[in-house]
Amino acid sequence: xxxxxxxxxxxxxxxxxxxxxxxxxxxxxxxxxxxxxxxxxxxxxxxxxxxxxxxxxxxxxxxxxxxxxxxxxxxxxxxxxxxxxxxxxxxxxxxxxxxxxxxxxxxxxxxxxxxxxxxxxxxxxxxxxxxxxxxxxxxxxxxxxxxxxxxxxxxxxxxxxxxxxxxxxxxxxxxxxxxxxxxxxxxxxxxxxxxxxxxxxxxxxxxxxxx
Numbered sequence: 001x002x003x004x005x006x007x008x009x010x011x012x013x014x015x016x017x018x019x020x021x022x023x024x025x026x027x028x029x030x031x032x033x034x035x036x037x038x039x040x041x042x043x044x045x046x047x048x049x050x051x052x053x054x055x056x057x058x059x060x061x062x063x064x065x066x067x068x069x070x071x072x073x074x075x076x077x078x079x080x081x082x083x084x085x086x087x088x089x090x091x092x093x094x095x096x097x098x099x100x101x102x103x104x105x106x107x108x109x110x111x112x113x114x115x116x117x118x119x120x121x122x123x124x125x126x127x128x129x130x131x132x133x134x135x136x137x138x139x140x141x142x143x144x145x146x147x148x149x150x151x152x153x154x155x156x157x158x159x160x161x162x163x164x165x166x167x168x169x170x171x172x173x174x175x176x177x178x179x180x181x182x183x184x185x186x187x188x189x190x191x192x193x194x195x196x197x198x199x200x201x202x203x204x205x206x207x208x209x210x211x
Contacts, residue, residue: 066157068160070090075193075197076193081196081197082129082197084122084125085122086105086118086119086122087104087105088106088126089104089129089130090104091193091196095166096166097167097172098185098186098192099192101130101196102165104160105123107119109161112149123163127165129207134196140167140168141168143165143167143168144165145164147161147163147164148164
């Protein structure tokens, strides 16, 4: 097989695709994950359908921004862990690992520098509390924390800034992930939300006592 060809992979409609092209090898090893692109391409349509259904049930019109719509509903339905004055913490509907949360400003803000001073402070405070709560319930060995900013960053909702907090364990990218493109999640999202919200309140109570 030439460098410009990749083996056929299952396509979204049950067919297969072949990636072809031209170029010189550059020495970089690449993990091909076409299932991720299929999610990114399909997500806006899926969200649109889900939001339309939710708007029908609640009598509210969808904004087209899932991060603006989520706080309009109750915490359990929206998988919201905690709410602040300017930001809130939400479980990721498509988690990289169990406990993957996002800290999101209520305001639709695209660029980090557009945040107000109050939003910046509370966003970081919420990020720290999320880490403490996740350590309390699941004892992860590490975290990936950060933003996907701009059109080249790979984020699936680029119009509304959000900070990812992903708990990590040694070996969490095992053969299922590497060979099968499948992530094994050991718990329902609603149960994760319940445990994490309880731990969040415990962390906040401890901080108040220390103050």
